[in-house]
Amino acid sequence: MTATQNSIAAAIAVNRFGLGARPGELASVEKDPEGWLRQQLKGAPPVLGGEGLKPSAESLEQVLALRKDLAKARQQKKQGNEEAAKVAASLKLPAIYRPVYLDEAQARFAHAVGTDRPFLERLTQFWTNHFAVSIDKIVVLGVAGAMEREAIRPHVTGRFVDLLMAVEKHPAMILYLDNQASVGPNSRAAGFLSRRGGAQAAGRKVDINENLAREILELHTLGVDGGYTQSDVTTFALAISGWSIGGEGPNRRLLRFGGGNGKPGEFFFRDVLHEPGAKQLLGKRYADGGVKQGESILQDLAMRPETARHVCTKLARHFIADDPPQAAIQRMKEAWLGNHGNLVKVYEALLASPEAWSGPLSKFKTPADYIYSAYRGLALPVADKRQSLQAFEALGQRNLMPGSPAGWPDTSADWDGSSALLKRIAWSDALAQRLGDSRNARELAPQLLGATLTDDTTRAVTRAESDAQALTLLLASPEFMRR
Amino acid sequence: MRDLVSRRRFLEASLFTGATSIAYARLALAAAPTEARFVFVLLRGALDGLSAVPPVGDPHYSALRGQIALAKSGSDAALPLDSTFALHPSLTFLHRSFTAKELAVLHAVASPYRERSHFDGQNVLESGGARPHELQSGWLNRALAALPGAGGKEPGVALGANVPLAMRGPVEVASWSPTKIATLDDQTLARITDLYARDPLLSRRLADALESDAIANEAQAVASGDGDMAAEGDGVVARDARQRRNFGANFSATARAAAGFLKRDDGPRVAMMDITGWDTHANEGGAQGQLALRLRGLDAALQAFRESLGDAWRHTVVMIATEFGRTAAINGTRGTDHGTGAAAFLLGGAVNGGRVVADWPGLSPINLHEGRDLRPTRDLRAVLKGILRDHLGAAPRALEAEVFPASTTAPPLPNLVRG
Numbered sequence: 001m002t003a004t005q006n007s008i009a010a011a012i013a014v015n016r017f018g019l020g021a022r023p024g025e026l027a028s029v030e031k032d033p034e035g036w037l038r039q040q041l042k043g044a045p046p047v048l049g050g051e052g053l054k055p056s057a058e059s060l061e062q063v064l065a066l067r068k069d070l071a072k073a074r075q076q077k078k079q080g081n082e083e084a085a086k087v088a089a090s091l092k093l094p095a096i097y098r099p100v101y102l103d104e105a106q107a108r109f110a111h112a113v114g115t116d117r118p119f120l121e122r123l124t125q126f127w128t129n130h131f132a133v134s135i136d137k138i139v140v141l142g143v144a145g146a147m148e149r150e151a152i153r154p155h156v157t158g159r160f161v162d163l164l165m166a167v168e169k170h171p172a173m174i175l176y177l178d179n180q181a182s183v184g185p186n187s188r189a190a191g192f193l194s195r196r197g198g199a200q201a202a203g204r205k206v207d208i209n210e211n212l213a214r215e216i217l218e219l220h221t222l223g224v225d226g227g228y229t230q231s232d233v234t235t236f237a238l239a240i241s242g243w244s245i246g247g248e249g250p251n252r253r254l255l256r257f258g259g260g261n262g263k264p265g266e267f268f269f270r271d272v273l274h275e276p277g278a279k280q281l282l283g284k285r286y287a288d289g290g291v292k293q294g295e296s297i298l299q300d301l302a303m304r305p306e307t308a309r310h311v312c313t314k315l316a317r318h319f320i321a322d323d324p325p326q327a328a329i330q331r332m333k334e335a336w337l338g339n340h341g342n343l344v345k346v347y348e349a350l351l352a353s354p355e356a357w358s359g360p361l362s363k364f365k366t367p368a369d370y371i372y373s374a375y376r377g378l379a380l381p382v383a384d385k386r387q388s389l390q391a392f393e394a395l396g397q398r399n400l401m402p403g404s405p406a407g408w409p410d411t412s413a414d415w416d417g418s419s420a421l422l423k424r425i426a427w428s429d430a431l432a433q434r435l436g437d438s439r440n441a442r443e444l445a446p447q448l449l450g451a452t453l454t455d456d457t458t459r460a461v462t463r464a465e466s467d468a469q470a471l472t473l474l475l476a477s478p479e480f481m482r483r
Numbered sequence: 484m485r486d487l488v489s490r491r492r493f494l495e496a497s498l499f500t501g502a503t504s505i506a507y508a509r510l511a512l513a514a515a516p517t518e519a520r521f522v523f524v525l526l527r528g529a530l531d532g533l534s535a536v537p538p539v540g541d542p543h544y545s546a547l548r549g550q551i552a553l554a555k556s557g558s559d560a561a562l563p564l565d566s567t568f569a570l571h572p573s574l575t576f577l578h579r580s581f582t583a584k585e586l587a588v589l590h591a592v593a594s595p596y597r598e599r600s601h602f603d604g605q606n607v608l609e610s611g612g613a614r615p616h617e618l619q620s621g622w623l624n625r626a627l628a629a630l631p632g633a634g635g636k637e638p639g640v641a642l643g644a645n646v647p648l649a650m651r652g653p654v655e656v657a658s659w660s661p662t663k664i665a666t667l668d669d670q671t672l673a674r675i676t677d678l679y680a681r682d683p684l685l686s687r688r689l690a691d692a693l694e695s696d697a698i699a700n701e702a703q704a705v706a707s708g709d710g711d712m713a714a715e716g717d718g719v720v721a722r723d724a725r726q727r728r729n730f731g732a733n734f735s736a737t738a739r740a741a742a743g744f745l746k747r748d749d750g751p752r753v754a755m756m757d758i759t760g761w762d763t764h765a766n767e768g769g770a771q772g773q774l775a776l777r778l779r780g781l782d783a784a785l786q787a788f789r790e791s792l793g794d795a796w797r798h799t800v801v802m803i804a805t806e807f808g809r810t811a812a813i814n815g816t817r818g819t820d821h822g823t824g825a826a827a828f829l830l831g832g833a834v835n836g837g838r839v840v841a842d843w844p845g846l847s848p849i850n851l852h853e854g855r856d857l858r859p860t861r862d863l864r865a866v867l868k869g870i871l872r873d874h875l876g877a878a879p880r881a882l883e884a885e886v887f888p889a890s891t892t893a894p895p896l897p898n899l900v901r902g
Contacts, residue, residue, distance in 0.1 A: 136759075136760070177764075178764045178765040178816055178818070181765070181815065181816050182815055182816065183815045185815075205549055205812070205813055205814070205815060206815055207814055207815035208814065208815050209764055209765065209814050209815055209816045209818070209820065210814070210820050210821075211764045211765075211820065214599065214600075214820075214821070218600050224598070224600045224602070224603050224615070230598075230599065230853065233599075396644040396645070396660075403759050404527075404528070404601065404602075404759065404762075406601070406602045413645075413646070413648075413651055414645060415645060416645070416684065416685075416688060417641070417643070417644050417645030417646045417658035417688070418646075418657050418658050418659075418687075418688040418689070418690075418691035418692035418695065419643070419644045419645070419657075419658040419659050419660045419662060419692055419695065420644040420645050420658065421685065421688045421689060421692055422662050422689070422692035422693070422696065423644060423660075423662045425667065425672075425675060425689075426662055426667055429667050429671060456678060456680075456681060457678065460674060460677070460678045464674070465670065469670075469671050469674070472671055472675075473671075473674060473675065473678060476675050476678070477678060478678070478679065478682040478685055481685065
């Protein structure tokens, strides 16, 4: 590689594959841009948690306890106890969840800004978005961040099947997609309820909820064109009926059937809710084996070529271009299928694709990318919880709130609206006003943008009428808006 | 508040500063060629049409719906429309509009999409194609291109930070949502405008943003006293909680902003809003509960829109639609799963309302689509084509060739607007 090629590759490495350059970083990356990225895949992924972050089971256990108190208070309220009515009103889920969410969001933000392995963090966030849960469903507010730490981070450089299994069994995913109370119509629980005759009389129906099964097939594995049918969705939902959460739930009366209640707040297979019998899915028969039935299906799904193609297409779209190059997808897919879904091999195939190193600035940054790169480039500390969260809200990408199980969208047209652009500029300007002359945009511009810095931007930054305005122009420049 | 006059002066001054003039000239405000207004409201997540417009007269309805079924009579009863249909009790404004013949209710409608993915379903509904991802632009944008005299001005606006697929395409469409730009001075904006001169996308976007911002500020100055738009100095979590409590007020603010754009003589004629949160898989609720709360918010927002729009209401059609319906029966978690046939609404002073437009297939097991969903009996594209042709004056040939290609099986539905 020539010096120019290397400096372009370095700019691509830190911006396209990373989270933006820190001052001085480009110069060291330039020696071996691809090696810098490969090196980040080695060694155990970093653990977030030094900040006293709570395990999801602990948060959920508190929530279960609160529900019990709430039920008791409601009962007393019915009996006319006014004091209990006040207690009932004060027992709110968000009161437990809010501080947990704030801690998680800040830890996640601080890590993205401070990490020396930004490529690994981009991959982590890619998977968090692939397996999206969204905190606008209130029950997820306190466990969404924990799911990333507990189910995603440990497996980012492992095998896809382990990642998949960890996510689908995580309480956050189970709750987000409503599987905890999905009941097989021929399960022991269903039999019990129909014998009592109470269910029908109360207009209640004992049946599955197919939400999780559908989204696993459509979003997490095969993809919407992956060749499954409505009947596969229903069968899969029956196979994972009983995949639930431990602790005293709404199924207290079913305890007489044995099986216990599991550990509060942890994944728990409730055999009494599980639909018995063998299942036929995508042309294969799965014998009845309790929780193993769903696990076997997930194992097979993880190695289907449709899954490899679906996920590799998303990776290529995320890292290379909105319209992802087929050659790169094919290379990654082969690496996936030839190495039992070893994800590092897939990432290496991505880095080995010439398409990944051409056409810099092909992607419009998401608001989160934009914020991370500004914080990294300006060496800003993530100090105040609320203030740092407000940036994400103002620019339209609230932490862990994609709003749907499909996650945040991933093409330029999804993010480059006129109002979205103005919000970025306004946010950058407010930031620049705050920083004043503590940053020198003329010196920073080549350090952050390297070979992608244009003469136009250099000129604009140089001729600015104040340090703050120069900084605004740098952050608003076309090359800083993209990666 | 932002000094509107100085912003305007800045915009006008830019007309004479080289490269930027092209972008602004395109946005020059001109007399609109038509009085007709159209708003497309997309409810993302699949609205449960059988709860929003319960067929209380269908003999199978209440058994299928179990504990979330709405009652025909009593204190929480659904609001009657005719012998078969009623409206959810949360939809009081819509019910009054129905009585005033300004609401037409559509039922058992669907796009051509027959699978059950939200995202592909929305893609088909928004793109106007027959299959997901077949078209890269949206039908509403292509319709704007086909409208008489639509060139040379900003014909449409999307309420949100970004433009949804239905409005993406060859015609430049602005997006608008509240932004605090008080600290940005015109000098800095002018320099950024110049910096974008060689970047066609960003220079277009910035010009649109400033223009929309000026219009919205003006509308806001007129309305005044509207505290919903930008709550200052408010923590994100506190706001979260308030939004949950107050979903309606939030959406009402957006609806009022839309009215601010549309009521202007020289403003855009077409607007789009989208709202998420209709995916009621668990604990959907009946007359009270999750969905009831959402519907109440939607109803209040539509009322706010009507009130803010003033006289332009009589020239307006609002279409409210969703990607597909939900299962006819409740599931095991007191909610409903992804279905097929859906309900939709046409609201406004220009609507030929006071009627339910439905070829009702019935809810008996044999009549359900794939044994589980309301069978769709009308293609939503027929409704949209009818509105675009009869209300906005889109040329029939363009409707078939460009706006909804491959839709000959769904000819425009006549008589949706007042003659």
